Amino acid sequence: MHLTLEFGGGLELLLENSTKVHKVEVPLKDGEGKVPMKGLLSWVKANLIKERPEMFVKGDSVRPGVLVLINDCDWELCGGLDAELVEKDVVVFISTLHGG
Amino acid sequence: MHLTLEFGGGLELLLENSTKVHKVEVPLKDGEGKVPMKGLLSWVKANLIKERPEMFVKGDSVRPGVLVLINDCDWELCGGLDAELVEKDVVVFISTLHGG
Amino acid sequence: GFAPDGGLPADMIYRYSRHLLLPDFGVEGQRKLSQSSILVVGAGGLGSPVALYLAACGVGCLGIVDGDDVELNNLHRQIIHKEAYVGKPKVKSAADACREINSSIKVVEHRHTLKPCNALEIVRKYDIVVDATDNLPTRYMISDCCVLLNKPLVSGAALGLEGQLTIYHHNGSPCYRCLFPSPPPVAACQRCSDSGVLGVVPGVIGCLQALEAIKVATAVGEPLCGRMLLFDSLSARIRTVKLRGSLPDCTLCGENSVFTEQDFQKFDYENFTQSPMSDKTAPSVDL
Amino acid sequence: GFAPDGGLPADMIYRYSRHLLLPDFGVEGQRKLSQSSILVVGAGGLGSPVALYLAACGVGCLGIVDGDDVELNNLHRQIIHKEAYVGKPKVKSAADACREINSSIKVVEHRHTLKPCNALEIVRKYDIVVDATDNLPTRYMISDCCVLLNKPLVSGAALGLEGQLTIYHHNGSPCYRCLFPSPPPVAACQRCSDSGVLGVVPGVIGCLQALEAIKVATAVGEPLCGRMLLFDSLSARIRTVKLRGSLPDCTLCGENSVFTEQDFQKFDYENFTQSPMSDKTAPSVDL
Numbered sequence: 018m019h020l021t022l023e024f025g026g027g028l029e030l031l032l033e034n035s036t037k038v039h040k041v042e043v044p045l046k047d048g049e050g051k052v053p054m055k056g057l058l059s060w061v062k063a064n065l066i067k068e069r070p071e072m073f074v075k076g077d078s079v080r081p082g083v084l085v086l087i088n089d090c091d092w093e094l095c096g097g098l099d100a101e102l103v104e105k106d107v108v109v110f111i112s113t114l115h116g117g
Numbered sequence: 118m119h120l121t122l123e124f125g126g127g128l129e130l131l132l133e134n135s136t137k138v139h140k141v142e143v144p145l146k147d148g149e150g151k152v153p154m155k156g157l158l159s160w161v162k163a164n165l166i167k168e169r170p171e172m173f174v175k176g177d178s179v180r181p182g183v184l185v186l187i188n189d190c191d192w193e194l195c196g197g198l199d200a201e202l203v204e205k206d207v208v209v210f211i212s213t214l215h216g217g
Numbered sequence: 218g219f220a221p222d223g224g225l226p227a228d229m230i231y232r233y234s235r236h237l238l239l240p241d242f243g244v245e246g247q248r249k250l251s252q253s254s255i256l257v258v259g260a261g262g263l264g265s266p267v268a269l270y271l272a273a274c275g276v277g278c279l280g281i282v283d284g285d286d287v288e289l290n291n292l293h294r295q296i297i298h299k300e301a302y303v304g305k306p307k308v309k310s311a312a313d314a315c316r317e318i319n320s321s322i323k324v325v326e327h328r329h330t331l332k333p334c335n336a337l338e339i340v341r342k343y344d345i346v347v348d349a350t351d352n353l354p355t356r357y358m359i360s361d362c363c364v365l366l367n368k369p370l371v372s373g374a375a376l377g378l379e380g381q382l383t384i385y386h387h388n389g390s391p392c393y394r395c396l397f398p399s400p401p402p403v404a405a406c407q408r409c410s411d412s413g414v415l416g417v418v419p420g421v422i423g424c425l426q427a428l429e430a431i432k433v434a435t436a437v438g439e440p441l442c443g444r445m446l447l448f449d450s451l452s453a454r455i456r457t458v459k460l461r462g463s464l465p466d467c468t469l470c471g472e473n474s475v476f477t478e479q480d481f482q483k484f485d486y487e488n489f490t491q492s493p494m495s496d497k498t499a500p501s502v503d504l
Numbered sequence: 505g506f507a508p509d510g511g512l513p514a515d516m517i518y519r520y521s522r523h524l525l526l527p528d529f530g531v532e533g534q535r536k537l538s539q540s541s542i543l544v545v546g547a548g549g550l551g552s553p554v555a556l557y558l559a560a561c562g563v564g565c566l567g568i569v570d571g572d573d574v575e576l577n578n579l580h581r582q583i584i585h586k587e588a589y590v591g592k593p594k595v596k597s598a599a600d601a602c603r604e605i606n607s608s609i610k611v612v613e614h615r616h617t618l619k620p621c622n623a624l625e626i627v628r629k630y631d632i633v634v635d636a637t638d639n640l641p642t643r644y645m646i647s648d649c650c651v652l653l654n655k656p657l658v659s660g661a662a663l664g665l666e667g668q669l670t671i672y673h674h675n676g677s678p679c680y681r682c683l684f685p686s687p688p689p690v691a692a693c694q695r696c697s698d699s700g701v702l703g704v705v706p707g708v709i710g711c712l713q714a715l716e717a718i719k720v721a722t723a724v725g726e727p728l729c730g731r732m733l734l735f736d737s738l739s740a741r742i743r744t745v746k747l748r749g750s751l752p753d754c755t756l757c758g759e760n761s762v763f764t765e766q767d768f769q770k771f772d773y774e775n776f777t778q779s780p781m782s783d784k785t786a787p788s789v790d791l
């Protein structure tokens with residue numbers, strides 16, 4: 018499944034070359050046309066995160082302080098870890114900023 | 118065909134209640150699945166513009182000083198008057214500003 | 218300001234004429250601005266444009282709270298402070314600058330670091346709060362305080378080349394704890410003194426904070442409630458995303474919240490976040 | 505500024521430390537800024553934040569050109585001017601404010617209205633031009649001048665509750681005439697003095713102009729070339745749209761252009777646009 022993943026607020030530093038936008042192909046399980054967010058998080062941790070994975074995930078979910086947006090909408094409104102992604106979805110992971 | 122039309126930079130003043138965003142249903146000609154920009158301009162002039170049409174169109178096209186964007190892209194890059202719109206396209210008409 | 222009978226004195230008509238001409242704003246918008254009181258917490262990178270634009274536009278009472286002094290390494294982004302004020306209190310510097318551009322409004326100086334022991338008393342006096350601070354424990358504290366006192370909170374942040382903006386606890390929007398019930402790990406709490414900040418980035422976010430405060434004060438337009446603006450200066454991309462609403466089970470703003478003003482005054486925000494309330498560490502620039 | 509050998513003096517390391525810490529910016533970015541010269545045309549609503557942020561961030565030479573005097577009805581949005589300067593030249597007021605926040609940069613005052621007879625001479629001295637003016641004929645003139653002298657033009661505009669921003673004539677982006685070969689009808693040329701402007705709207709656009717000028721000067725990030733930022737303050741929506749590139753048959757920047765510096769000096773921009781180069785009409789506010 019083709020997805021666009023974006024990382025911001027410093028999370029891009031955990032990725033190769035600190036690249037913010039990643040167009041990726043996430044493998045589907047047999048017979049399913051969707052990927053749950055839970056599965057995407059595992060896939061990102063295994064395939065994109067190059068260092069300090071504890072800055073991205075905690076337990077099953079993202080670490081505190083990270084907002085997750087599916088097609089510009091807070092994932093809490095879409096089912097959180099159970100939200101199901103479809104072809105061409107855009108998922109943003111952004112760390113909240115505190116500076117000023 | 119369902120389109121979203123947006124007016125800005127003062128052009129909204131030509132429309133009812135100065136509403137900026139219009140979700141509209143533009144009729145298709147028999148046997149065609151697309152609407153050319155030329156046709157959309159006539160339709161907008163006839164159905165949405167409530168006053169001073171010369172502030173919106175000039176001849177076949179929009180008046181000088183109006184930018185037209187199809188899905189956030191300058192219509193000059195999409196064929197201008199001959200650009201063909203499809204279902205769910207977003208067309209923005211915006212008057213250039215000079216103030217500061 | 219406006220006369221007691223609500224009429225507009227001639228010098229005010231002239232000063233604010235460009236606002237009065239706006240059909241969506243007009244005399245009514247200007248009147249509401251002149252009757253509003255807004256507290257800006259932090260007179261730094263964000264607070265500089267917030268305070269200047271709120272003073273210029275004619276907010277009736279502008280409060281500024283900050284306990285720090287102006288330092289030379291603030292000046293690359295904190296445009297409200299002049300070199301002559303280096304070493305002097307930021308609040309004094311900012312308030313003087315605001316009075317110089319608009320002597321017709323009331324500017325109140327709160328020369329303290331906002332803390333649980335003084336926050337309720339200060340915030341209570343204002344209609345709207347602008348969070349222009351630079352650290353995580355203060356952000357939790359201000360949000361909790363605004364929930365307790367039921368004040369809208371216009372919250373901005375900037376770091377590196379990015380900025381964020383939203384309005385908490387207004388028109389059903391979440392509070393800071395609805396979005397972030399647990400604080401992030403300490404290693405994620407980067408500050409401007411650790412990681413740097415491009416000076417104009419808080420400028421952009423601060424102007425947008427002033428705008429949102431004006432929209433809340435005048436009830437003009439759609440304020441950024443339940444939405445967050447994300448600014449990436451490198452790509453010049455700004456997106457506005459939809460956020461969750463206030464959570465029914467939030468420990469602060471939820472319907473069953475038991476958090477009281479007394480709890481607030483005793484809450485240890487530095488311990489909760491494992492992070493200090495000031496951003497004074499000298500940067501180590503390795504050249 | 506930087507020492508002749510390219511080293512950073514200790515006070516500059518301290519002043520700009522938050523920039524030097526930025527991996528994408530660093531010493532090299534600060535050095536390029538200190539070696540750049542930027543002209544801000546117009547010390548009004550847009551020019552106020554542009555000049556303040558460019559001065560604060562350490563641009564080597566900042567030129568300001570404006571022929572007007574400060575008026576009380578400017579102050580609701582032109583935050584660079586203090587009440588004490590009402591009646592005095594805007595250029596003097598703005599330059600003094602810039603020097604107060606950063607005495608280490610060079611600030612040049614051009615106390616003229618930019619016109620075809622003086623524009624080439626003034627613009628030629630700078631690397632980058634920021635259009636912070638308020639009227640249509642001046643916008644055509646500055647764009648033509650920048651094409652003739654091959655300077656990038658960071659162009660912002662604000663009116664009512666909306667703003668627009670792009671970079672003309674840089675990295676293949678169009679010039680003003682590529683986008684607008686014919687001027688709009690006179691009735692479409694609204695000004696701030698006709699229609700009003702919410703003070704903080706030019707604040708947001710001006711900060712973004714300063715940002716884009718910094719990106720061009722330092723070659724950091726993707727500048728807004730071939731793209732336009734559209735800002736709607738009521739909805740807090742900001743979109744960045746894709747524009748056409750420079751047109752091969754443009755009468756100004758096209759490959760067969762025959763427009764010379766002599767043509768420029770003789771061109772009547774007010775007649776071309778049927779619109780005056782100044783925005784001094786007193787507003788008629790009907791209360």
Ligand SMILES: [Zn+2]
Pocket residue numbers: 391392393394395396463464467468469470471
């Ligand atoms: Zn809450």
Ligand SMILES: [Zn+2]
Pocket residue numbers: 678679680681682683750751754755756757758
């Ligand atoms: Zn051109």
